[in-house]
Amino acid sequence: MPDVKRITTNTLQQMKKAGEKISMLTAYDFSFAGIFDAAGIDVILVGDSASNVMAGHETTVPITLEQMIYHGQSVVRGIKHALVVIDLPFGSYQSNSDIALASAIKMMKETGGHSIKLEGGEEVVDSIRKIVNAGIPVMGHLGLTPQSIYKFGTYSVRAKEENEAAKLKKDALLLQEAGCFALVLEKIPANLAKEVSESLSIPTIGIGAGKYCDGQVLVMHDMLGINNEFNPRFLRKYANLHENITQAVQQYIGDVRSQDFPNEQEQY
Numbered sequence: 001m002p003d004v005k006r007i008t009t010n011t012l013q014q015m016k017k018a019g020e021k022i023s024m025l026t027a028y029d030f031s032f033a034g035i036f037d038a039a040g041i042d043v044i045l046v047g048d049s050a051s052n053v054m055a056g057h058e059t060t061v062p063i064t065l066e067q068m069i070y071h072g073q074s075v076v077r078g079i080k081h082a083l084v085v086i087d088l089p090f091g092s093y094q095s096n097s098d099i100a101l102a103s104a105i106k107m108m109k110e111t112g113g114h115s116i117k118l119e120g121g122e123e124v125v126d127s128i129r130k131i132v133n134a135g136i137p138v139m140g141h142l143g144l145t146p147q148s149i150y151k152f153g154t155y156s157v158r159a160k161e162e163n164e165a166a167k168l169k170k171d172a173l174l175l176q177e178a179g180c181f182a183l184v185l186e187k188i189p190a191n192l193a194k195e196v197s198e199s200l201s202i203p204t205i206g207i208g209a210g211k212y213c214d215g216q217v218l219v220m221h222d223m224l225g226i227n228n229e230f231n232p233r234f235l236r237k238y239a240n241l242h243e244n245i246t247q248a249v250q251q252y253i254g255d256v257r258s259q260d261f262p263n264e265q266e267q268y
């Protein structure tokens with residue numbers, strides 16, 4: 001075994017206790033997962049945002065369990081250190097808790113991932129309990145839950161109104177009691193995320209949920225500037241790969257056309 005300390009669900013809970021912030025990024029393939037892992041990321045989320053950024057769908061609804069398994073397998077092969085969380089996609093757990101458990105078991109057996117994530121509160125608590133009882137760590141996801149986009153109709157900030165905020169606080173406690181090891185809080189007011197984070201013993205990982213969460217997550221294509229059409233307020237871009245890649249590809253096209261590439265040293 002290589003001498004690398006693996007991050008576990010327990011590590012994340014210790015980090016919360018110690019006040020150390022948790023870093024999480026999405027990845028969908030072997031190469032990027034390996035780079036993020038070597039850079040020291042704590043958690044890699046194989047998000048169902050693969051449906052958007054890898055497959056080009058408008059929503060996360062179409063991606064299938066088999067497709068998520070393919071992405072999960074690819075990421076797991078690139079990892080030595082990070083905890084890998086894999087999303088259960090829409091349709092693979094909502095029907096009933098037996099189907100949810102079967103999907104979670106299939107995901108774990110076929111990918112070698114370390115945990116699964118699913119969206120929702122009270123409605124999925126029975127499923128979470130069953131999956132956790134089977135020995136599978138579960139990350140919850142509250143606030144903006146993109147698999148329910150057709151129910152809510154927009155991607156705007158959630159839980160601004162008191163009744164929705166009250167439901168979210170109740171759901172967060174239910175998910176903790178059901179055995180979730182962490183919760184994603186997506187696109188909710190920072191003060192609500194603060195209150196939830198302080199009320200839980202498990203870590204919260206925010207996206208568009210402000211600075212008081214116990215960790216942060218971003219979609220890799222957004223933070224690396226690969227996708228230059230998505231510019232919400234919460235997004236900080238750490239690179240402009242859209243421009244860098246465009247320039248590199250244009251230079252390559254020019255070199256091929258001018259017969260500068262390949263040169264004498266680049267041939268056998």
Ligand code: KIV
Nearest residue numbers: 026047048049184217
């Ligand atoms: O699928 C995904 O990328 C996610 C993150 C936005 C948290 O669920």
